Amino acid sequence: MDFERILTRYKDIPNYTGTIDEYIAHGGYQALPKALRELEPAQLIEEVKKSGLRGRGGAGFPCGLKWGFIPRDSPKPKYLVCNGDESEPGTFKDRMLIEEEPHQLIEGIAISSYAIGCHLAFIYCRGEFVHGARVLQRALADAYARGYLGKNILGSGFDLDVYVHRGAGAYICGEETGLLESLEGKRGQPRMKPPFPAIAGLYRSPTVVNNVETLSNIPHIVVRGADWYAGIGPSRSAGPRLFSVSGHVERPGNYELPMSITLRELIFEHAGGMRNGRRLKAVIPGGSSAPVLTEQHLDVTMDFESLAAAGSMGGSGGVIVMDDTACMVRVGEIVSRFYHHESCGQCTQCREGTAWLHKVLRRIERGQGRREDLDLLLDVCDNMKGKTICVLSDAAAMPIESYLKHFREEFEAHVRERACPFEGKGAF
Amino acid sequence: MPTLKIDGVEVSVPANTTILEAAKTVGIEVPHYCYHPGLSVVGQCRLCQVDVEKMAKLAIACNTPVADGMVVSTRSPKVEKARRAVLEFYLLNHPLDCPICDKGGECPLQDYTLKYGPGESRSAEEKVQRAKHQVFGPHIVFDAERCILCTRCVRFCREIPGTGELGVFSRGDRSEINLFPGRVLDNAYSGNVIDLCPVGALTSREYRFQSRPWDLVRHTESVCPLCSNGCNVVLDVRHRQKGEELLRIRPRENPAVNRWWMCDEGRFTFQYFSDPARLRAPTWREDGRPVEMGYDDVLLRLARAIRRVVETHGPSAVGCIASSRLTNEELFLIHRFFREILGTPHLDFRVRPVQFQETDASEDGILRRTDKTANSRGARDLHILPGPGGLDVAGMLAAAADGRLKALFVFEEDLVPEFPDRPVFGELSRDVREALGRLELLVASSMFGSETTALAHGVLPALGFGEKEGSFTNFQGRIQKVHRALTPHLASRGLPEALRDLGRDLGRDLGEIEPERVWAAIGEMAGAYQGIAWKDIEPLGLLPQT
Numbered sequence A: 001m002d003f004e005r006i007l008t009r010y011k012d013i014p015n016y017t018g019t020i021d022e023y024i025a026h027g028g029y030q031a032l033p034k035a036l037r038e039l040e041p042a043q044l045i046e047e048v049k050k051s052g053l054r055g056r057g058g059a060g061f062p063c064g065l066k067w068g069f070i071p072r073d074s075p076k077p078k079y080l081v082c083n084g085d086e087s088e089p090g091t092f093k094d095r096m097l098i099e100e101e102p103h104q105l106i107e108g109i110a111i112s113s114y115a116i117g118c119h120l121a122f123i124y125c126r127g128e129f130v131h132g133a134r135v136l137q138r139a140l141a142d143a144y145a146r147g148y149l150g151k152n153i154l155g156s157g158f159d160l161d162v163y164v165h166r167g168a169g170a171y172i173c174g175e176e177t178g179l180l181e182s183l184e185g186k187r188g189q190p191r192m193k194p195p196f197p198a199i200a201g202l203y204r205s206p207t208v209v210n211n212v213e214t215l216s217n218i219p220h221i222v223v224r225g226a227d228w229y230a231g232i233g234p235s236r237s238a239g240p241r242l243f244s245v246s247g248h249v250e251r252p253g254n255y256e257l258p259m260s261i262t263l264r265e266l267i268f269e270h271a272g273g274m275r276n277g278r279r280l281k282a283v284i285p286g287g288s289s290a291p292v293l294t295e296q297h298l299d300v301t302m303d304f305e306s307l308a309a310a311g312s313m314g315g316s317g318g319v320i321v322m323d324d325t326a327c328m329v330r331v332g333e334i335v336s337r338f339y340h341h342e343s344c345g346q347c348t349q350c351r352e353g354t355a356w357l358h359k360v361l362r363r364i365e366r367g368q369g370r371r372e373d374l375d376l377l378l379d380v381c382d383n384m385k386g387k388t389i390c391v392l393s394d395a396a397a398m399p400i401e402s403y404l405k406h407f408r409e410e411f412e413a414h415v416r417e418r419a420c421p422f423e424g425k426g427a428f
Numbered sequence B: 001m002p003t004l005k006i007d008g009v010e011v012s013v014p015a016n017t018t019i020l021e022a023a024k025t026v027g028i029e030v031p032h033y034c035y036h037p038g039l040s041v042v043g044q045c046r047l048c049q050v051d052v053e054k055m056a057k058l059a060i061a062c063n064t065p066v067a068d069g070m071v072v073s074t075r076s077p078k079v080e081k082a083r084r085a086v087l088e089f090y091l092l093n094h095p096l097d098c099p100i101c102d103k104g105g106e107c108p109l110q111d112y113t114l115k116y117g118p119g120e121s122r123s124a125e126e127k128v129q130r131a132k133h134q135v136f137g138p139h140i141v142f143d144a145e146r147c148i149l150c151t152r153c154v155r156f157c158r159e160i161p162g163t164g165e166l167g168v169f170s171r172g173d174r175s176e177i178n179l180f181p182g183r184v185l186d187n188a189y190s191g192n193v194i195d196l197c198p199v200g201a202l203t204s205r206e207y208r209f210q211s212r213p214w215d216l217v218r219h220t221e222s223v224c225p226l227c228s229n230g231c232n233v234v235l236d237v238r239h240r241q242k243g244e245e246l247l248r249i250r251p252r253e254n255p256a257v258n259r260w261w262m263c264d265e266g267r268f269t270f271q272y273f274s275d276p277a278r279l280r281a282p283t284w285r286e287d288g289r290p291v292e293m294g295y296d297d298v299l300l301r302l303a304r305a306i307r308r309v310v311e312t313h314g315p316s317a318v319g320c321i322a323s324s325r326l327t328n329e330e331l332f333l334i335h336r337f338f339r340e341i342l343g344t345p346h347l348d349f350r351v352r353p354v355q356f357q358e359t360d361a362s363e364d365g366i367l368r369r370t371d372k373t374a375n376s377r378g379a380r381d382l383h384i385l386p387g388p389g390g391l392d393v394a395g396m397l398a399a400a401a402d403g404r405l406k407a408l409f410v411f412e413e414d415l416v417p418e419f420p421d422r423p424v425f426g427e428l429s430r431d432v433r434e435a436l437g438r439l440e441l442l443v444a445s446s447m448f449g450s451e452t453t454a455l456a457h458g459v460l461p462a463l464g465f466g467e468k469e470g471s472f473t474n475f476q477g478r479i480q481k482v483h484r485a486l487t488p489h490l491a492s493r494g495l496p497e498a499l500r501d502l503g504r505d506l507g508r509d510l511g512e513i514e515p516e517r518v519w520a521a522i523g524e525m526a527g528a529y530q531g532i533a534w535k536d537i538e539p540l541g542l543l544p545q546t
Helices: A020-025 A031-038 A041-051 A063-068 A093-100 A102-116 A130-145 A176-183 A212-224 A226-230 A263-270 A304-309 A328-342 A348-365 A372-384 A392-417 B019-025 B077-092 B108-116 B152-159 B192-196 B264-268 B295-313 B328-342 B376-381 B393-402 B432-437 B451-455 B495-505 B515-524
Strands: A078-084 A118-125 A161-166 A207-211 A240-247 A253-258 A280-284 A318-323 B003-006 B009-012 B049-052 B071-073 B140-142 B166-169 B176-179 B202-204 B216-223 B232-240 B243-251 B283-286 B289-292 B318-322 B407-411 B441-446 B458-461 B470-473 B479-482
Touching: A020 A102, A020 A130, A031 A102, A031 A212, A041 A063, A041 A102, A041 A212, A041 A226, A063 A102, A063 A207, A078 A102, A078 A176, A078 A212, A093 A102, A093 A130, A093 A212, A093 A240, A102 A118, A102 A130, A102 A161, A102 A207, A102 A212, A118 A130, A118 A176, A130 A161, A176 A207, A207 A212, A212 A226, A212 A240, A240 A263, A253 A263, A263 A280, A263 A318, A280 A392, A328 A348, A328 A392, A348 A372, A348 A392, A348 B077, A372 A392, A372 B077, B003 B019, B009 B019, B049 B077, B077 B108, B152 B166, B152 B192, B192 B202, B192 B243, B216 B243, B216 B479, B243 B264, B283 B295, B295 B318, B295 B407, B295 B441, B295 B458, B295 B495, B318 B328, B318 B393, B328 B376, B328 B407, B328 B470, B328 B495, B328 B515, B376 B470, B393 B432, B432 B451, B441 B451, B470 B515
Parallel strands: A078 A118, A078 A207, A118 A161, A240 A318, B003 B071, B318 B407, B407 B441, B441 B458
Antiparallel strands: A240 A253, A280 A318, B003 B009, B049 B071, B140 B202, B166 B176, B216 B232, B232 B243, B283 B289, B283 B458, B470 B479
């Protein structure tokens, strides 16, 4: 299938390094002057609503709608925070956009800030993205020097300052309110909602938190129009999406595609198919928090609705592919170890539940499982879901439930044989 | 006012009330740990989840405002399962060392687990081990294993004293409460974290291992006597072989006075009750040395001495300094005895500079006040002040030094350290000791021997606030009762009895001395307390309408 790459169109340009000159030479920084001169903020919000752009961070919340929640008459300053904390295991597309096309993001931030009336924006950059943060700093300096940021941008009278803030290495700081706490210099733990950030966000002021990829779409919507954008992919999941494909495929990497693509096409046509021609066993389609899918789901399209209908979710777009060498108990152990490590610890169910899941799964994988552990796992998952301040608890429980649902026999075999059947032959 | 239904019970509460508070008004318990009405709401323990009709998920009662027509269930199967789950999660790594835990028997984790929790553990995993007893400060010991991370202590230190010694460190199930580096939990209110802690994680170094809750046979409501704020307290007493012992003082909720809190000084200052150095028997100086003798013997000698002074020099040769540590009832009787029976105008309570102002001041903007006695307001209201032509404390001391004052009664004050070189005492050129030494008769009552009692001819042992019935009036003018928690030592007699018997020896009748009867007389007096009956003063005190 032929598809015009949008966010990663630079990939086709030989020797492109993402400098401001290259970005401008290839059509960059045309959206910002257009937005500032031709569009009122309210029109811009309408345009983004019309485009059907949904958040690319994980929840898929309609971007224009989120912007529209910002009270325009609030006497408080408004903030835009770009969520560049990309921490969802299996996801590595924001990193690429930051490192390879930083000005697309900065232009998106400038336009979005104008739309919501923000004069101070922050890029919360994952702590491990040392190179990315340097690239952003350099790009911001260049954008300031050319008048795309700072006072009176392009003579429009609009002011905007943008800062890069580096995280300190916590998954939970990718959750938008945990991120805001962290940005304020506090312990990174999610806030109770309501109030939502649009009402009381950064420094208790109206705040929009948007993902790197979401914001990178904005210049294209402004230049080419909402109708053009809405026409890409399924109507309710419009626009291009970056899928980070990893695992047992021949060509892992980021693939920019419309969400009308099927899982099968993504894996077998774009990512080169299964490594060594082995059989596909399991796919996590939207980052490690997403429930697992199997061979029978390969024809699902990669839009938010279809993935939800298939029992999983679009999430962050991190597609983790596993062949028949993968032990699902071991996968569960690894995934639950991650959430055990990353739970902020404020809510009881998550603090204790993530640890419990991990310990039980580790025990089963080591051949010390009890028959009752399988139902215990399911009940613990049930006790963790939908009961906490943020969804980390759900994110820890849902995958484990799905592994048990689709691969229960494998868990039972571990208990029965008092050992991992994949021991010595496993992929991990 | 929104009206809603909680477990079928109709409740009307002001808008913005939370479901948890609304349920409380009709006696429905919503179990919770992190929520406390005096602290910010964090919604972390997740135990207070309730089922609200038309809401997909359970809602936390502590942070969900009521709405008109809301239908809430606090015991639907969904709620019960969620609650059981939270309690099971808590117990996964809890040491269950209840038999040796100070909190055992008065522990919300025990109570809720029994009421709502699972009977058995499903966990096969090893418990996480943590540091068992870390000294956090002069009064507080922390057991990290028992902690359920409700963060009440962290929020208390941040929000009430504003000192912020505590924080949560690390994350996930490695999270632990601890002191920030270089800090000590030694703020003036640190003891409140013991009450706030819903488990045995924060315990009192003073009370630790002293008693089980069920050994505390008496929980007496009282008022802290250590400053003019009059924080409401409970005195916990247990019987021991050596007798009754006051083991613990806790704050008692009073929204108008101390809310849920009290300061450490008030909480931890009570060892003096059982101090063996306390004066137990009255003494009379004979041949320059104090001799212990029975009350009646001392009072007879005292009556004789007073009569001699009054007959030789007239009643105005007698003075009385009565501490504002005394109860209203004691002060009233003192006023009656000295002003009416003896007829001297020299009466005063103002020993400290702060007592010369109409009112004292807050020490820290929280609870503590600058007047370190309980009842200056009461003393003022009951006219423990010089009568016409009467001398104040400094005047009495000056008169004693000059030889004009011959007899002085000092009730529960030690004048020597109070008057080293005060401006108020500027007119006295000589040493207080010398002034007191010139008196023909010095009578002092005191719980402990002091420089004043050392100079006195007659010494009467005094009772502490926990050993008597009566009332104090705090700086606001609120009348609050103290009740007897401890039976006084056999040889000690209350000040009212001593004054009554002394009156009798002088051939005069002091009248009723039972606090309730004395109060009846106070209520008949013109002034702040007119028309107030004894029974009106329970249990949070009474602020007279002005």
